[in-house]
Amino acid sequence: MKGSLAIIWAIGRKDLLLEIRNKEVVVSVAGFALLVLVIFTFAIDLNQGNAKLVGPGVLWAGIAFAGVTGLNRAFALEVENSTLEALMLAPISRDLIYLGKALGNFLFIAVAQIIVIPLFAVLFNLIVFRWEMLAIALLTTLGFSAVGTLFAAMSVRVRAREVMLPLLFLPVVTPLLMAAVESTSHMVNGRSWSDMAQWLQLAVAFDVAFIVVSAFIFQHILED
Amino acid sequence: MFKVLNLLDPLLVLSAALMGVTLYLIFQWVPTELNQGAVQRILYFHVPVAWGSMLGIFVVSGSSFMYLWKKNEKWDRLAVASAEVGVVFGGLMLLTGMIWARPVWAVWWTGEAKLTTALILFFIYVAYLMFRAYFPPGGQRQRLAAIIGVIGAIDTPIIYFAANLWSQAHPPIVTGPAADAESTLGSDLGMVLLASTLAFTFIFIYLVQTRYKIRKSEDDLVELKRTSTSSSMPAGAN
Amino acid sequence: MRVTNSVPRAGALRIALAMIVAFGVAIAHSSTSFAQDSSVASGIVVGVEVDDSGNLTRFALSDSTGTVTTFDLSFETKYGLENQAGDRWVSSQGEESAEAARRLRDHQERFAPITVSFANGVASSVVEREEGKLETNLGYLFAVFGITWALFFAYVLYMGTKQQVLQHEIAKLKSTLG
Incomplete structure (x- = not known):
């Protein structure tokens, strides 16, 4: 068990070190998400009333779309450097490779959110620095990286990779996206845990189901 | 063309006969529903078509699972055939549903749970087919496609649960003349639906079978091409 | 059409046409009748x-x-x-x-x-x-029937063409091989 965690961390850390050096994924995710937010502040005539109504939706739609570009990038790097083959040659089981890669992607999207969410609070004039927000963001990012890592690994060899990943990823994460938007909307309207409990439970169920199934199924993807 | 379609297929003949009976039942036998009028007859097409698309999803996920387990080509062919037919049925389900909703609910579309679920599932299986079309042929394509089939099945209850919660928080806007009227037909309705569903199920099986054969021919062709290139070329050449 | 065996094709064609006519008649007949009788x-x-x-x-x-x-x-x-x-x-x-x-x-x-x-x-x-209920609603009803059958026929036609091309290629390859 301890050994497995060490392997997962080693793979995640490898991606993280690479990212610290070239900053490609985090910058592209955060930049894309911020642009979505800014464009929406122009597209919608924002005021106190409708910021609470549309804000949560815009935030999570932005992060979902930006997340897709980041996931694409993360796996493209592995392919360009042929490091995926090297990883597969290593004497470790496939589910650990999956969990390691998912950990890396989780960290990228989480760091991007640390940049995006405060700026969202400024642009939409909403209070988001609450524990609820942390829980929502963690659960959503966990689900995004669980599903995203699986699909990104699947679509690396597809001709139109940039198109294929969002087409696969977005419909599958819709329930999670609904949960994130609805609970954020409860939060900005000043309601607390009990109101968003059902949504958070849904997010937890989604995360658990997809982490377990993906780890289990990942061996079929990297099989050759 | 007509020969390869095998129009004398007992399944097709049976479904044509049943469809004739169904059309008679729909337009002649069953009385007009009082709240909705003639449009209610759309239901006799919409429900069986929706059933067909659900059947498609069920077969895709089942045979995807079997493919991952047994690695037998046969399951992959069945999966792709029923995915394609399922998407055709699913598209019809969405279209007929919208056409029905317009006069009855006064909107083409609304955030009702079943509608949202159907639409998202439709997108997932369209993505499944696109993935197959874009991925280079071979064993890996079949394996990865099977994974998408299984993921779609796992996601279905979660999507439905989420869509349900969502539509409770945002009650669907339906304002049409018969938005919440109970049906006045009762058992007549069930009778016609049964006949119609049976007819469409036979059409579904016929279409899947035809698509399955095409997939088989494609495999045969690839196999033939491989033997022809290896036999016509001198040994050692690639 | 490169189908050598023409006998079953003619039979199938006749049945297909009869089916289309039967569907058409059934729809046309019933559409007038339930508005009239x-x-x-x-x-x-x-x-x-x-x-x-x-x-x-x-x-x-x-x-x-x-x-x-x-x-x-x-x-x-x-x-x-x-x-x-x-x-x-x-x-x-x-x-x-x-x-x-x-x-x-x-x-x-x-x-x-x-x-x-x-x-x-x-x-x-x-x-x-x-507002125009019984009359205009018929338009929606027949839109549904039209779309359903058009889509099914288009899909069957598409599959037929595809299968025919495949079979033709297979036959050609087989003849060059054998």
């Missing part, structure tokens, strides 16, 4: 006749041209009528005839239009007239 009249109620216990026995309708028609009722006559608030009441002559009389009087006082389906002077259903 129970005719439809719309207008406002101009007279309501009840028996001693207050049950509806006959009513008169004036259509847009001013023609007044009197309708008899049968045990099976169905009602689908709304009050001023828009609540719909659905029942039949056999069940709540007295209520039907009250509802029609209410419509008479409000000049609220209704649509009557009838055969031989006996009304089979008496419903609230909604």
Whole structure:
């Protein structure tokens, strides 16, 4: 068990070190998400009333779309450097490779959110620095990286990779996206845990189901 | 063309006969529903078509699972055939549903749970087919496609649960003349639906079978091409 | 068409054509018949006749041209009528005839239009007239049928062409090999 965690961390850390050096994924995710937010502040005539109504939706739609570009990038790097083959040659089981890669992607999207969410609070004039927000963001990012890592690994060899990943990823994460938007909307309207409990439970169920199934199924993807 | 379609297929003949009976039942036998009028007859097409698309999803996920387990080509062919037919049925389900909703609910579309679920599932299986079309042929394509089939099945209850919660928080806007009227037909309705569903199920099986054969021919062709290139070329050449 | 064996093809073609014609006839026939053999009249109620216990026995309708028609009722006559608030009441002559009389009087006082389906002077259903309802709704119904069949035929045709091309290629390859 301890050994497995060490392997997962080693793979995640490898991606993280690479990212610290070239900053490609985090910058592209955060930049894309911020642009979505800014464009929406122009597209919608924002005021106190409708910021609470549309804000949560815009935030999570932005992060979902930006997340897709980041996931694409993360796996493209592995392919360009042929490091995926090297990883597969290593004497470790496939589910650990999956969990390691998912950990890396989780960290990228989480760091991007640390940049995006405060700026969202400024642009939409909403209070988001609450524990609820942390829980929502963690659960959503966990689900995004669980599903995203699986699909990104699947679509690396597809001709139109940039198109294929969002087409696969977005419909599958819709329930999670609904949960994130609805609970954020409860939060900005000043309601607390009990109101968003059902949504958070849904997010937890989604995360658990997809982490377990993906780890289990990942061996079929990297099989050759 | 007509020969390869095998129009004398007992399944097709049976479904044509049943469809004739169904059309008679729909337009002649069953009385007009009082709240909705003639449009209610759309239901006799919409429900069986929706059933067909659900059947498609069920077969895709089942045979995807079997493919991952047994690695037998046969399951992959069945999966792709029923995915394609399922998407055709699913598209019809969405279209007929919208056409029905317009006069009855006064909107083409609304955030009702079943509608949202159907639409998202439709997108997932369209993505499944696109993935197959874009991925280079071979064993890996079949394996990865099977994974998408299984993921779609796992996601279905979660999507439905989420869509349900969502539509409770945002009650669907339906304002049409018969938005919440109970049906006045009762058992007549069930009778016609049964006949119609049976007819469409036979059409579904016929279409899947035809698509399955095409997939088989494609495999045969690839196999033939491989033997022809290896036999016509001198040994050692690639 | 490079099909060598032409006998079964001709048979299949004939059956396919017969099927298309049969579907067409069935749809065309029924579309006219269920609009005709129970005719439809719309207008406002101009007279309501009840028996001693207050049950509806006959009513008169004036259509847009001013023609007044009197309708008899049968045990099976169905009602689908709304009050001023828009609540719909659905029942039949056999069940709540007295209520039907009250509802029609209410419509008479409000000049609220209704649509009557009838055969031989006996009304089979008496419903609230909604904007062009029975007539325009047929468009939606036939849109559904048209789209469904067009899509199925297109899909079958597409599969047929694809299979034919494949079989042709296979036959060609086989002949060069063998």
